[in-house]
Amino acid sequence: xxxxxxxxxxxxxxxxxxxxxxxxxxxxxxxxxxxxxxxxxxxxxxxxxxxxxxxxxxxxxxxxxxxxxxxxxxxxxxxxxxxxxxxxxxxxxxxxxxxxxxxxxxxxxxxxxxxxxxxxxxxxxxxxxxxxxxxxxxxxxxxxxxxxxxxxxxxxxxxxxxxxxxxxxxxxxxxxxxxxxxxxxxxxxxxxxxxxxxxxxxxxxxxxxxxxxxxxxxxxxxxxxxxxxxxxxxxxxxxxxxxxxxxxxxxxxxxxxxxxxxxxxxxxxxxxxxxxxxxxxxxxxxxxxxxxxxxxxxxxxxxxxx
Amino acid sequence: xxxxxxxxxxxxxxxxxxxxxxxxxxxxxxxxxxxxxxxxxxxxxxxxxxxxxxxxxxxxxxxxxxxxxxxxxxxxxxxxxxxxxxxxxxxxxxxxxxxxxxxxxxxxxxxxxxxxxxxxxxxxxxxxxxxxxxxxxxxxxxxxxxxxxxxxxxxxxxxxxxxxxxxxxxxxxxxxxxxxxxxxxxxxxxxxxxxxxxxxxxxxxxxxxxxxxxxxxxxxxxxxxxxxxxxxxxxxxxxxxxxxxxxxxxxxxxxxxxxxxxxxxxxxxxxxxxxxxxxxxxxxxxxxxxxxxxxxxxxxxxxxxxxxxxxxxxxxxxxxxxxxxxxxxxxxxxxxxxxxxxxxxxxxxxxxxxxxxxxxxxxxxxxxxxxxxxx
Numbered sequence: 001x002x003x004x005x006x007x008x009x010x011x012x013x014x015x016x017x018x019x020x021x022x023x024x025x026x027x028x029x030x031x032x033x034x035x036x037x038x039x040x041x042x043x044x045x046x047x048x049x050x051x052x053x054x055x056x057x058x059x060x061x062x063x064x065x066x067x068x069x070x071x072x073x074x075x076x077x078x079x080x081x082x083x084x085x086x087x088x089x090x091x092x093x094x095x096x097x098x099x100x101x102x103x104x105x106x107x108x109x110x111x112x113x114x115x116x117x118x119x120x121x122x123x124x125x126x127x128x129x130x131x132x133x134x135x136x137x138x139x140x141x142x143x144x145x146x147x148x149x150x151x152x153x154x155x156x157x158x159x160x161x162x163x164x165x166x167x168x169x170x171x172x173x174x175x176x177x178x179x180x181x182x183x184x185x186x187x188x189x190x191x192x193x194x195x196x197x198x199x200x201x202x203x204x205x206x207x208x209x210x211x212x213x214x215x216x217x218x219x220x221x222x223x224x225x226x227x228x229x230x231x232x233x234x235x236x237x238x239x240x241x242x243x244x245x246x247x248x249x250x251x252x253x254x255x256x257x258x259x260x261x262x263x264x265x266x267x268x269x270x271x272x273x274x275x276x277x278x279x280x281x282x283x284x285x286x287x288x289x290x291x292x293x294x295x296x297x298x299x300x301x302x303x304x305x306x
Numbered sequence: 307x308x309x310x311x312x313x314x315x316x317x318x319x320x321x322x323x324x325x326x327x328x329x330x331x332x333x334x335x336x337x338x339x340x341x342x343x344x345x346x347x348x349x350x351x352x353x354x355x356x357x358x359x360x361x362x363x364x365x366x367x368x369x370x371x372x373x374x375x376x377x378x379x380x381x382x383x384x385x386x387x388x389x390x391x392x393x394x395x396x397x398x399x400x401x402x403x404x405x406x407x408x409x410x411x412x413x414x415x416x417x418x419x420x421x422x423x424x425x426x427x428x429x430x431x432x433x434x435x436x437x438x439x440x441x442x443x444x445x446x447x448x449x450x451x452x453x454x455x456x457x458x459x460x461x462x463x464x465x466x467x468x469x470x471x472x473x474x475x476x477x478x479x480x481x482x483x484x485x486x487x488x489x490x491x492x493x494x495x496x497x498x499x500x501x502x503x504x505x506x507x508x509x510x511x512x513x514x515x516x517x518x519x520x521x522x523x524x525x526x527x528x529x530x531x532x533x534x535x536x537x538x539x540x541x542x543x544x545x546x547x548x549x550x551x552x553x554x555x556x557x558x559x560x561x562x563x564x565x566x567x568x569x570x571x572x573x574x575x576x577x578x579x580x581x582x583x584x585x586x587x588x589x590x591x592x593x594x595x596x597x598x599x600x601x602x603x604x605x606x607x608x609x610x611x612x613x614x615x616x617x618x619x620x621x622x623x624x625x626x627x628x629x630x631x632x633x634x635x636x637x638x639x640x641x642x643x644x645x646x647x648x649x650x651x652x653x654x655x656x657x658x659x660x661x662x663x664x665x666x667x668x669x670x671x672x673x674x675x676x677x678x679x680x681x
Contacts, residue, residue: 052523054519054522074525077523077524077525078524078525082523084516084520084523086516087516088515088516088517088519088520089517089520090515090517091515102520102524105521105524105525105526106524106525107525147520
């Protein structure tokens with residue numbers, strides 16, 4: 001068996017004359033948490049659906065957990081947990097009923113014990129009798145994760161699992177994902193949140209159906225090749241406006257009382273910043289390029305290129 | 307100014323304009339809104355006739371001569387009766403009525419001609435399938451007058467006394483009670499409504515709420531989803547049938563003369579047809595609302611063209627063709643034959659095979675569409 005939980009090459013999917021995913025390659029090492037990033041409508045969901053056998057790719061091939069994603073979809077479905085973007089369990093059924101139903105679809109043995117264990121594991125026992133439609137976003141997401149991992153899948157595909165969930169619930173959710181990964185489960189998770197992306201071992205960035213970059217999370221800023229400076233001070237608005245169009249500045253973003261300025265060419269960037277170095281009340285210092293800067297740079301570059 | 311009455315009117319306009327935009331987006335709803343009044347108007351205007359003519363009539367001639375010929379010719383020229391042929395013997399005549407091959411059988415007794423010539427005022431008998439009192443009413447009411455007028459010129463009789471005694475025998479529903487006829491029809495329309503609508507909505511609901519994706523992300527096969535979703539509604543259909551049957555027999559004294567097995571066969575087949583129809587709708591509709599509207603689109607003609615509310619025989623040819631394409635038409639006919647005329651399985655094969663064909667066609671269509679919608 002290969003060392004990859006997912007290995008796909010040249011995946012392409014068209015809906016009508018629109019190519020949603022174009023020549024997509026990806027290798028997800030076993031046991032990794034793999035972040036799948038990209039703007040809305042970039043083809044993340046379609047790619048995930050092809051990987052778990054819900055959609056047949058128009059071109060390309062690959063395997064999930066060693067099974068062919070074209071011909072062995074049932075074997076894949078039996079071993080993969082898929083959590084949809086939208087809550088898609090039955091809102092007019094209770095937490096327990098939903099979990100028992102999923103257990104029956106997977107033909108699990110000792111159904112009752114499995115469901116009870118999942119309820120305990122996800123702290124859902126007190127809410128077992130509640131209808132899932134009455135739960136808040138964070139609790140729904142927890143039920144969905146419990147349902148997706150009920151059959152002990154070797155691979156979890158999570159499609160924007162934390163959209164619309166409060167920060168505390170998100171943190172709790174990521175604790176659970178790390179716990180699952182520690183047990184050897186491979187996790188592919190798509191997200192918009194940079195604080196979540198940072199927690200991934202690997203990141204692939206997809207935009208408009210194309211993969212722009214894929215690397216270990218810590219290598220990404222360097223791989224993009226941006227230099228970043230930080231300007232702190234009180235009257236930042238004029239500085240921001242002036243730098244926005246300055247040569248050498250590829251990206252500028254405001255963080256409260258600071259501005260982050262990034263550029264591909266370090267010398268040009270320093271030249272642009274020079275007038276502000278000596279200015280009263282402003283403090284200019286080198287900063288580390290973050291994931292967010294890297295991704296926004298990649299996205300704007302892509303848009304400009306089209 | 308903006309919260310004055312002028313502003314209020316502007317907001318009403320804004321909401322109305324928005325409503326039109328949404329109406330235009332939902333093309334199916336819009337099409338149905340336009341199609342339903344047009345369809346209704348055409349059907350009521352052209353297809354429905356509560357004084358039907360051209361009823362299929364057989365002649366059982368125990369005797370044949372000038373007087374018999376005059377009667378039969380007068381019946382044809384009256385437009386009420388279409389003579390479609392002859393039968394031999396009372397048993398064959400009865401079979402033709404039970405299976406619905408003919409609505410009327412004219413029996414001319416042996417020795418009719420001689421008795422007539424002697425002025426003995428012989429009897430002439432019209433057997434009528436009176437399950438539907440409206441359909442049978444016009445023709446059977448006109449029969450005595452037609453007979454008398456046909457024979458009066460020959461006898462040159464001037465008084466009102468007719469030269470033969472015209473007897474009308476209203477079979478299966480002698481009292482002309484509408485309940486007796488309505489109940490089998492109601493069973494058909496209610497099963498159409500609930501079976502087709504409930505399945506189409508139940509399946510569309512899964513797609514609308516996204517739960518179908520959860521189902522399909524498990525090893526469950528699409529065909530297993532389909533079978534599992536449809537099975538409970540078969541039980542619902544059986545329950546509805548049982549309930550209506552108990553009420554019909556208990557409250558309205560509707561007779562049940564025929565073979566219960568034939569009845570069960572007709573109901574099962576009909577339920578299957580409607581379930582597959584509902585399944586077909588669910589592969590087309592994108593929302594539960596659309597699924598409901600599509601059901602209604604079939605439900606309306608099922609009421610109007612199936613012979614449920616208006617006599618089937620009274621409809622023009624094209625409307626009968628349309629009616630014959632509806633499962634409800636065949637079901638209602640079969641159930642009336644079983645319950646009211648005492649028909650058995652062999653008598654209703656003529657209604658069962660169209661149902662079977664409809665089921666196969668609809669199910670094949672639904673399955674091929676269902677496979678496609680997954681990708």
